[in-house]
Amino acid sequence: MSTTPNKVLVTGVAGFLGSNLLSKLLNEGHHVVGIDNLSMGRLENIQGSLNHENFVFLENDILDKDFVENLDNDFDVIIHLAAFKIPRYGNAVATLQINSKGSENMLEFARKTKTKFVLASTSDVYGMSPDIPFREDGNCVIGDSKVPRWAYAVSKLFDEHLALAYMEDYDFPVVMLRFFGSYGPNQHLSWWGGPQSVFIDCILNNKVIPIHGDGKQTRTFTFVDDTVEGIYAAAMKPEANGEIFNIGANEEITILELAEMLNDIADETVKAEIQLIPYNEISSGRKYQDVMRRVPDTSKAERILGVKAKTKMREGLRLTYEWQKQVTMDKVETT
Numbered sequence: 343m344s345t346t347p348n349k350v351l352v353t354g355v356a357g358f359l360g361s362n363l364l365s366k367l368l369n370e371g372h373h374v375v376g377i378d379n380l381s382m383g384r385l386e387n388i389q390g391s392l393n394h395e396n397f398v399f400l401e402n403d404i405l406d407k408d409f410v411e412n413l414d415n416d417f418d419v420i421i422h423l424a425a426f427k428i429p430r431y432g433n434a435v436a437t438l439q440i441n442s443k444g445s446e447n448m449l450e451f452a453r454k455t456k457t458k459f460v461l462a463s464t465s466d467v468y469g470m471s472p473d474i475p476f477r478e479d480g481n482c483v484i485g486d487s488k489v490p491r492w493a494y495a496v497s498k499l500f501d502e503h504l505a506l507a508y509m510e511d512y513d514f515p516v517v518m519l520r521f522f523g524s525y526g527p528n529q530h531l532s533w534w535g536g537p538q539s540v541f542i543d544c545i546l547n548n549k550v551i552p553i554h555g556d557g558k559q560t561r562t563f564t565f566v567d568d569t570v571e572g573i574y575a576a577a578m579k580p581e582a583n584g585e586i587f588n589i590g591a592n593e594e595i596t597i598l599e600l601a602e603m604l605n606d607i608a609d610e611t612v613k614a615e616i617q618l619i620p621y622n623e624i625s626s627g628r629k630y631q632d633v634m635r636r637v638p639d640t641s642k643a644e645r646i647l648g649v650k651a652k653t654k655m656r657e658g659l660r661l662t663y664e665w666q667k668q669v670t671m672d673k674v675e676t677t
Contacts, residue, residue, distance in 0.1 A: 349373045350577065351417045351457075353404055353448060354424030356383030358535065359462065359521075361528045362566045363421065363573055368394055370574070375414070377424070379403040387528045404444045410451050419458040419577045422448050427494050427534060434493030441497035442504075449505060453512045460577050461505050465522045465590065465636055466495040475639040478520070478586040485631040492631075502586070515583035517576045522590025522638050526566030526658065527665040537597055538563065538659065541604050542666045545614045551605075552619050557598030560635045564591040565658035568651035575647040582647060588638035591651035607660050 350367055354360040355376025360383065367374050373396045376388070380401060391397050402409045404424055426440040445461065452459040468476045469492070471483040482499060484492050505516040529535035531543055537553075544551045572589035576582045595603070598616070605613045621630045644650045 348418035348578075349375070349416060351413070351420045352376045353420075353422050353444075354378055354383060354462075355399065356380060356385060356388050357423060358387075358526075358529045359524060359566065359569060359573070360423045361387035362526070362570050363423070364388060364391055364397070366570050366574055368396055372396065374398070375400065375417070377402055377404060382426070382530070382534070384528075404447055405440065407447055410447045411454075413451060415455045417455065417457050419460060420448060420452050421460045421462075421573060421577055423462045425462065425498075428490060434490045437493045438497050441494075442500055445501040445504060449508045452514055452516075453508055456514045458514065458577070458583065459505060459508075459516045460573065461501055461516060461518045462573075463498045463502055463518050463520045463586075464495065465520050465588070465638065466633075467499050467502070467520060468633075468636070469495055470631065470633060474635050475592075475637040476588065477639045478588055478642055486629065489629050489631050509584060515580075517582045517584070518586040519573060519576055519589050520586065520638075521564070521569060522588065522636065523561050523563040524566055524569040525563050526662050529566070529662070529666075531666065531669070536563070537600060538604065538662065539666070541601050541614075542608075542663055543670075545604060545608045545610065545663075546667055546670050548612075549614070551601045551614050551616045552624075553597055553601060553616060554619055554624060555597075555621055555632055557601070557616075557618055558596050558634070559632055560594050560596050560637070561600075562591050562594055562637050563600070563655060563658070564589070564651055565653035565655075565661070568649075568653055571649045572643060572647060575643075575649050579647060585642070585646065587643045587647060588640050589643060589649075590638040590640060591653070591655070592638065592640060593655045594635075594637050595655060603656060604659060604663065607656070607663050 356378035375398045377400045428437040467482045469484040473480050502518050509516045525538050541551050
């Protein structure tokens with residue numbers, strides 16, 4: 343792995359993954375230019391780095407072609423994290439347009455400057471595949487087109503295909519990373535951040551924990567430090583070029599067990615009540631399809647990138663709970 347302080351361009355730098363990656367890059371001695379329009383990212387996430395001598399923050403939108411075209415052309419790698427994820431039962435237009443157009447603009451910049459391009463994708467692209475654990479060379483089984491929740495997966499599959507096509511036609515390296523349930527400090531505090539964000543919020547505010555369906559659907563959740571190690575290795579290692587990697591942990595847990603574990607970690611006198619909510623009651627009558635199991639095969643990342651998730655789920659959730667509790671207390675004090 344390179345130890346040279348390469349110049350790195352990060353989109354979505356003020357978001358959850360972007361801000362944690364920024365800390366890693368600066369600690370390793372890299373020079374970083376970060377872009378974020380702050381529509382979902384938070385300036386507070388990168389506040390401690392704004393005055394760092396090796397960091398330049400640009401509050402701009404990657405959908406602005408003129409802005410992207412006029413960026414410096416001396417980057418060693420582009421890490422494209424900026425994206426929009428559809429609200430759980432919301433309109434899909436923004437997800438499809440922002441993710442496709444944003445990625446196209448950044449790939450055009452990478453093409454013109456012949457810069458390595460690392461794309462943030464998602465485990466959602468595996469869709470309803472029955473082949474567990476998910477392998478990078480396995481089938482992506484997207485559900486019914488009339489179900490809006492698949493818009494995010496489709497947008498990211500499009501991004502993956504576009505990146506691979508650019509690499510083939512224009513001869514510059516790309517890497518695709520499929521993330522599995524990242525969580526930790528700086529995560530969004532609503533459903534945008536994942537179920538653990540919402541469950542912790544419910545525990546801290548004496549609200550009922552809502553679980554969609556029967557709660558038996560399983561996921562693997564990956565502490566952000568482990569996700570960042572995967573991103574960093576993919577960006578720095580030439581062996582990663584042209585490849586797709588699952589970046590995630592292997593500890594499978596049901597959503598119901600997740601809620602129970604967080605209740606236990608909180609150790610409150612009165613546990614938060616858990617309520618199972620049928621999908622048809624929360625999808626405004628529209629059809630909804632859930633993924634019953636989502637587990638990665640991470641052997642490829644372990645072999646080529648040399649990374650493997652190290653943080654046990656209970657420890658990661660404890661750290662996340664303590665962080666979110668502090669954030670919640672700080673908000674109360676300022677209101």
